[in-house]
Amino acid sequence: MGRSWSGATMAAVAVVMCCMAVVEAYVYTVGESYGWVVGPNYTAWGFSKSFKVGDYLVFDYSSEYSVDEVFENDYNTCNVDHPISSDKSGSTAFNLVAPGPRYFICGVSDLCKKGMKLVANVTT
Template identity: 45%
Template sequence: MSILVYCILFAFVQTGSHASEFRVGGKNGWVVPNNTNTLNYSDWAGRNRFQVGDSLVFVYNPSEDSVLQVSEGDYKSCSTSDPIASFKDGKTVFKLSQTGPVYFISGASGHCQKSQKLHVIVLSIRGGTPSSSSSPRSAVAPALQLAGFMCGFLLSLCGFIL
């Protein structure tokens, strides 16, 4: 009987698929990495799990910077001449609408060459329609989803036996 109670409680804790907002670069925002802020956009992107429906929030000084969505080739070469999309508002919210890689670079001269660029991989939604949420998912979420599934299975089994 105690396993039944545990599973019921765990089912309430289990996380589902919710859309999240990710502030690009964390508290530093969209800035040129340097010796004092040790920001690395590749490391930042690697610590997060992005899914369709999530949003990236770029926060920057609009008089000094911008955000360009670019092709993989333009990302690698830091070319600003033919962006897919261009943003200059200081707080750009970019909704991730499809799976696959997405590339961004700074539109300010020389910033991309100083590693102000971002490449994210967008995964498909698992388990339903995205809803509003402010806390980003981490690599722990899949384990919680599996544990929730197992608890659901055990609950069904317990109901069948009882």
């Protein structure tokens, strides 16, 4: 005789199956042990990572720097006049909530032109 599954048992199995599909978010510290400073090659660093929706980017930096999220054109020209967001707190986190590129620069002086800029290409 076959076993009959109750509604509660089937619901529990469905919950377990859904939980198995959940992927944990990864937290990336930009520049890793260097942090957000002049010097590291953030272009190469960004291309070496596989950013996924739900991951976080954390920028750690001193008070002499900032992190600005900008549009692509402003990223390309290092224009800090119209940031999407700007922070100088010393530790800034961004949740990568949608696929596509995200653009970040340092908004202080000409530091973007000295390489303090990052593209995070986010995938699903």
